[in-house]
Amino acid sequence: MSGGGPLSEQPVTSMAAKDDAVVITGVGCNSPLGDTKAAICRGLERSRHGFRMKVVKRNSGAPLRRSAGWVRCGWSPGMPLLLQCASRSALFAYQAAQRAIQDARIQLDRGNRSRYAVVLGTCFGSIESVHRFDAEALRDGTRYVNPLLFPNTVINAPAGYLAACLKLRGANVTLSTGLSSGLSAVAYGQELLQTDQADVVLAGGYDELSPLLLSITSEHKLLRPETVRVAIPRPLDHERKGWVLGEGAAVFVLERRPRAYRRGGRIAAEIHAIGRRSPTEQNANGLNGAVEEALADWRTQKAGRLAVFLGANGSQRDDADEAMAIERVFKESVDVTAPKSFFGESGGANALGMAIATWALQDGFIPPTLGFRRAEKPWQLNIVNTFIRARLRGVLVNSADPWGEHVSLLLGNSR
Amino acid sequence: MSRVVVTGLGCLTPIGANPNALWDSLMAGKSGASRVASFDCRDINRNVGCEIKTWKPKSTASRQQHASGNGDRATELAFYAAQQALTDADIIPDDHREMAVCVGTTMGEAYNGVNSRDVWVPVGRRRPASNSFFGVRMNHLAWEVAQRLGAEGPNLTIPTACAAGNYAIGYGARLITSGKIRLAVAGGADAFSRIAFMGFARLQAMSPDVCRPFDRNRQGLLVGEGSAFLVLEDEERARRRNARIYAEILGCGLSCDGFHITSPHPRGLGAALAIKRVLKEASLGNDDVDYISAHGTGTQANDRIETIAVKRVFGARASRIPISSIKALLGHAMGAASAIEAVLSCLTILHRTVPPTWNYTEPDPDCDLDYVPNQPRKLRAVDVVLSNSFAFGGNNACLAVGRYRNSR
Numbered sequence: 001m002s003g004g005g006p007l008s009e010q011p012v013t014s015m016a017a018k019d020d021a022v023v024i025t026g027v028g029c030n031s032p033l034g035d036t037k038a039a040i041c042r043g044l045e046r047s048r049h050g051f052r053m054k055v056v057k058r059n060s061g062a063p064l065r066r067s068a069g070w071v072r073c074g075w076s077p078g079m080p081l082l083l084q085c086a087s088r089s090a091l092f093a094y095q096a097a098q099r100a101i102q103d104a105r106i107q108l109d110r111g112n113r114s115r116y117a118v119v120l121g122t123c124f125g126s127i128e129s130v131h132r133f134d135a136e137a138l139r140d141g142t143r144y145v146n147p148l149l150f151p152n153t154v155i156n157a158p159a160g161y162l163a164a165c166l167k168l169r170g171a172n173v174t175l176s177t178g179l180s181s182g183l184s185a186v187a188y189g190q191e192l193l194q195t196d197q198a199d200v201v202l203a204g205g206y207d208e209l210s211p212l213l214l215s216i217t218s219e220h221k222l223l224r225p226e227t228v229r230v231a232i233p234r235p236l237d238h239e240r241k242g243w244v245l246g247e248g249a250a251v252f253v254l255e256r257r258p259r260a261y262r263r264g265g266r267i268a269a270e271i272h273a274i275g276r277r278s279p280t281e282q283n284a285n286g287l288n289g290a291v292e293e294a295l296a297d298w299r300t301q302k303a304g305r306l307a308v309f310l311g312a313n314g315s316q317r318d319d320a321d322e323a324m325a326i327e328r329v330f331k332e333s334v335d336v337t338a339p340k341s342f343f344g345e346s347g348g349a350n351a352l353g354m355a356i357a358t359w360a361l362q363d364g365f366i367p368p369t370l371g372f373r374r375a376e377k378p379w380q381l382n383i384v385n386t387f388i389r390a391r392l393r394g395v396l397v398n399s400a401d402p403w404g405e406h407v408s409l410l411l412g413n414s415r
Numbered sequence: 416m417s418r419v420v421v422t423g424l425g426c427l428t429p430i431g432a433n434p435n436a437l438w439d440s441l442m443a444g445k446s447g448a449s450r451v452a453s454f455d456c457r458d459i460n461r462n463v464g465c466e467i468k469t470w471k472p473k474s475t476a477s478r479q480q481h482a483s484g485n486g487d488r489a490t491e492l493a494f495y496a497a498q499q500a501l502t503d504a505d506i507i508p509d510d511h512r513e514m515a516v517c518v519g520t521t522m523g524e525a526y527n528g529v530n531s532r533d534v535w536v537p538v539g540r541r542r543p544a545s546n547s548f549f550g551v552r553m554n555h556l557a558w559e560v561a562q563r564l565g566a567e568g569p570n571l572t573i574p575t576a577c578a579a580g581n582y583a584i585g586y587g588a589r590l591i592t593s594g595k596i597r598l599a600v601a602g603g604a605d606a607f608s609r610i611a612f613m614g615f616a617r618l619q620a621m622s623p624d625v626c627r628p629f630d631r632n633r634q635g636l637l638v639g640e641g642s643a644f645l646v647l648e649d650e651e652r653a654r655r656r657n658a659r660i661y662a663e664i665l666g667c668g669l670s671c672d673g674f675h676i677t678s679p680h681p682r683g684l685g686a687a688l689a690i691k692r693v694l695k696e697a698s699l700g701n702d703d704v705d706y707i708s709a710h711g712t713g714t715q716a717n718d719r720i721e722t723i724a725v726k727r728v729f730g731a732r733a734s735r736i737p738i739s740s741i742k743a744l745l746g747h748a749m750g751a752a753s754a755i756e757a758v759l760s761c762l763t764i765l766h767r768t769v770p771p772t773w774n775y776t777e778p779d780p781d782c783d784l785d786y787v788p789n790q791p792r793k794l795r796a797v798d799v800v801l802s803n804s805f806a807f808g809g810n811n812a813c814l815a816v817g818r819y820r821n822s823r
Contacts, residue, residue: 082676113673114688125553125574130525134610142458142613150614151676151807154521155553155574160808163671169685172671172810173582176523176553176572184571191589197669197692213551220548278516278561278570286567347553404554405570 019257021272022190023414025265026104026253027355028096028204032069032246032343035099037359043342044356044367045387050343051244053230056211066214066223067230069246069344080165085148087129088208090158092249092348093120097162097202104253104265106200108166117170117198118159119189120251121181121205123347123404125155128210158206170198178404179311181205182250182351183397186409187274189254199259205351206249214245224314233314233345234371235338236323236383240314246344250351252358257414267414269358272394273297275408279401287325287398287406294396294408295329304393305335307366307384309357311399312338313345322400323379330380337384341370350399350407357395357411364391417597419588420819422658423504423646424758425496425602428745429465429639433499437755438762441770442791446744448625448637454609461616461623465639465746466607470495487524487550490559492642492751493604497560500600504646504658508565515568515596517587518557519579519603520750521807522611523572524550556604568596576806577710577747579603580643580754581814585667587647597652602644603754611749612638618677620714626747628711628740628772629718629786631779636712639746643754645761654821661761665699665799665815668692672809679716679805683724689811690728690801697815699799701729704736706769706794708756708802709786711740712747719781721803726784737794739787743773753804753812760800760816768793 029035032050033043043050051067058064073091075084083094097118101108108116129152137145151157156174163172171192177184182205189203217223224231224242233244260267275293277286298306308326312319319338326336339353356367365387372385394412399405424434429447431437440447447465456462472491497516506514549555554572561570569590573582580603587601615621615638622635653660670692672685679686694701710721726733741759748755763769768791775788798818805811 114670117669118671122553124551125525126522127525127551130522130610133614137610137613142616143460145613145617147614147617150618153610153614154576154807155523155525156576156806156808156810157676160671160676160810163673163809164675167673169671169673169688171669172575172673172808173669174574174808176557176574177570178552178554178558181554188586191593195589195593216548216551222548276569278558278567280562280565280567403549403552404558 021257021270022193022254023257023260023267024252024269024358025255025260025267026100027268027358028099028103029250029352029355030071030073030092030096031248031352032071041359047368047370049232049370051230051232056214058215064215064218065226066218067244068209068214070209071248082165083161086161087126087152087157089206090161092208093158093206094162094165096204096249096251100202100251100253106253113167114169115199116168117192117201118163118168119173119185119201119203120159121175121185121347122207123176123179123181124207124213125176126153126157128208128212129153131212179345179347179401180350180399180405180407181347183354183399183407183409184405186252187276187407190271190274193254193256201254202251203254204249204251205348207247207346207348209245209247217245232371233341235312235314235341235369236319236375237372238374238376240316240319243313243315243345246346246349248352249348250355269361269411270414272410272412277406279406287322287400288329290406290408291325291329294410298394298410305390306394306396307392308334308336308396308398309353310336310338311350313340318400318402322398323381327380333380333382335366335384336381337366338369339367350397354397354409357397361392361395361411361413365389416592417594418650419591419647419664420650420653421645421661421664421761422648422653423500424661424761425499425503426643426755426758427467427470427492427496428641428755429467430744432470434758434762441741441744444773447639447746453607459613459616461621463624463637464607464612465637467640488606489520489524489604490556492606493518493556493560494563496602496642497600497644500644500646506646510598511565512567513596513598514566515587515590515599516557516561516566516570517573517583517599517601518560519573519575519583519754520556521574521576521579521605522608523553523556523574575810576808577749577752578804578806578810578812579750580752580757581667581802581804581812584645584754584757584814585812588664588667591647591649597649599647600644601647602642603751604642605640605749605751607638607640622713625774626713626743627774628713628743629779629782630775631777633713633715633718635714637746639748641748641751641755643751643758645757660819662764663817663819665817666693666696668696668813670811674809676808679720683720683727685809685811686721686724686805687727689813690724693801693813693815699815701732703799704801705797706763706800707736707738708760708800709738709740710803710805711742713742717805722782722784734784737769737787737792738784739770739772741770753802756802757814757816760802763800764797764816764818767797
């Protein structure tokens with residue numbers, strides 16, 4: 001860090017050397033749509049969402065009926081014993097990471113585990129574990145609360161469990177930028193690779209649902225109102241009425257291209273560029289800035305068909321702001337879709353969207369925006385509402401969070 | 416690559432509401448430990464903690480002043496120290512726009528929301544408090560500080576438990592070296608929390624009276640609170656505006672134990688790896704390190720393993736490097752701890768004086784380094800300080816802070 005100083009004679013690391021680009025060599029998921037590429041892509045193709053109706057208890061004890069993207073997940077004897085007392089978040093992260101490693105065909109026992117880093121993003125972190133720990137203490141008395149539950153209350157527990165289970169000794173980072181956390185974690189992972197702090201990074205996002213979270217977001221009128229049938233969020237549609245929450249995780253194996261080639265890894269996609277902006281009161285165009293930054297190189301190259309995977313989640317204001325930002329930046333019709341219409345909103349949802357974007361690049365498709373019929377304004381956007389086959393050169397994965405960070409990540413086909 | 420210099424310091428701790436007051440208290444051995452006042456601990460078999468008792472958040476004022484204002488205690492602690500650091504650095508509000516905000520924390524507002532409002536437990540409250548939504552968002556600290564300061568660069572919260580402050584400072588520095596930004600305010604904040612207090616008590620990791628790092632009779636840590644921030648600036652930018660430069664950030668080494676969620680690696684492999692990494696990154700040799708600011712929590716395991724790790728890296732020289740822990744007086748401020756220690760590292764360089772390990776009375780055969788017991792030590796020169804921090808989840812971060820030398 002002390003480049004130029006008497007104490008530092010380090011080689012300068014090129015941030016944009018294209019031959020040294022950061023590539024994705026493995027993808028692992030745990031989502032309401034399923035946990036394999038085949039299951040998730042089948043759901044997208046058949047327009048089958050992952051939401052279920054569930055009645056949970058509010059703080060007051062009154063029932064709260066909400067549809068949400070729940071994932072079936074629990075500790076099973078095949079999993080490490082260390083995870084027996086872990087939170088569902090930790091299980092999601094572990095399972096997704098395991099699948100990503102399998103997908104990347106990495107033999108962990110062969111590599112240097114001290115060069116394997118973990119970077120995970122979360123929005124709602126350990127809230128459910130905090131609640132459970134405190135509730136147990138109040139119910140049974142503080143002298144009797146289970147001390148094994150305490151580590152789960154600490155936000156970085158899932159990343160810590162993951163490293164402990166896989167014996168990874170590289171940098172271990174948990175971060176939060178709100179609903180953009182999954183993409184921010186990928187950006188952080190990319191930086192670790194570009195600055196030669198790791199050879200392989202497991203990066204992604206996760207979040208778990210809980211009655212508490214549903215209750216709080218419901219009280220704050222962020223969710224779609226109660227309905228009799230299962231509700232879907234309908235991003236960008238003129239009748240959208242709020243979020244539907246989801247849960248799960250998506251984790252990517254990131255490497256620099258030469259290393260991936262050397263070990264014979266399959267490159268699923270390349271991270272071209274990432275734009276990040278902090279939204280502030282004075283900075284209404286923060287999202288534009290992030291998208292412009294991500295697209296800077298792409299525009300000069302005019303590199304082919306691009307699709308935009310929006311972060312739109314059914315929010316009245318935020319969906320419109322995002323659509324307008326994309327419209328302003330592109331100035332011509334572009335294919336856009338909102339994958340959260342299938343699995344809901346969470347800190348890991350954008351990472352799930354990025355996983356789908358990776359597969360869309362590989363297999364050539366654009367998933368529909370489920371529930372979209374008509375926009376309230378004639379935006380200059382081609383909002384895709386049926387599954388289409390299309391050869392893509394790039395996918396812009398977007399995440400706009402007015403209470404967090406705007407992140408735009410441009411994925412490209414590997415060369 | 417740009418060099419990263421520290422041009423502003425800010426902190427709020429149980430023994431000082433600014434860096435100078437903190438330094439004076441540390442030199443004088445003023446302890447922040449006292450009977451816990453913010454909640455009833457009759458049912459917990461411990462009752463001593465390090466709370467900030469002379470400061471109250473000015474949340475009402477800030478709500479009128481700023482567009483947002485959904486901060487609870489941790490946010491107010493963070494904002495106070497960040498603003499103090501920016502004032503110290505003489506950064507004008509117009510320059511805030513280009514700034515990144517990186518905040519390390521263990522729990523952000525999540526614990527505190529439960530503490531102060533009983534939002535999440537069924538105690539008869541029917542509706543969540545108006546700011547509970549922000550309490551459940553783990554990024555709230557950085558976002559709220561960025562909002563209030565009008566910062567438009569990256570803003571992220573790094574909740575890597577007790578090592579979070581170093582992570583945040585290291586990341587802020589890295590954003591500058593990579594050329595992405597030229598100015599960052601980075602540090603950590605955590606509020607005193609009933610849940611952390613209860614959790615450490617149940618893990619039997621908490622001392623019943625005082626914290627005695629590296630002492631044979633140490634009985635554990637004391638839970639504390641606080642915040643500290645550094646203004647990090649690209650060297651050229653700082654020189655152009657003739658800023659006072661406290662020190663230079665030479666590097667930050669990250670590693671993980673990859674061993675257990677609460678216990679450190681018995682051979683200190685993860686901790687040693689973080690120290691080795693920062694030495695490599697900063698191109699430092701073993702002989703270059705003048706002082707080590709220890710993580711030194713006062714628990715049996717931590718202090719023993721930290722000693723092993725330091726010996727593993729520095730070999731025979733380990734016993735000749737002064738190493739001390741300020742947690743004897745401050746308690747463990749969780750995510751803020753390493754940020755406070757980073758502020759102290761800058762002041763140690765400035766004053767050429769090593770803060771001592773207070774409450775050290777009986778040497779432990781397992782901890783056999785030079786812990787600077789009970790008396791500040793004036794050195795001829797303190798040019799390089801390593802600041803260790805080791806956390807839950809096996810997260811390790813070691814920061815190297817150096818005396819700034821003009822390269823021109």
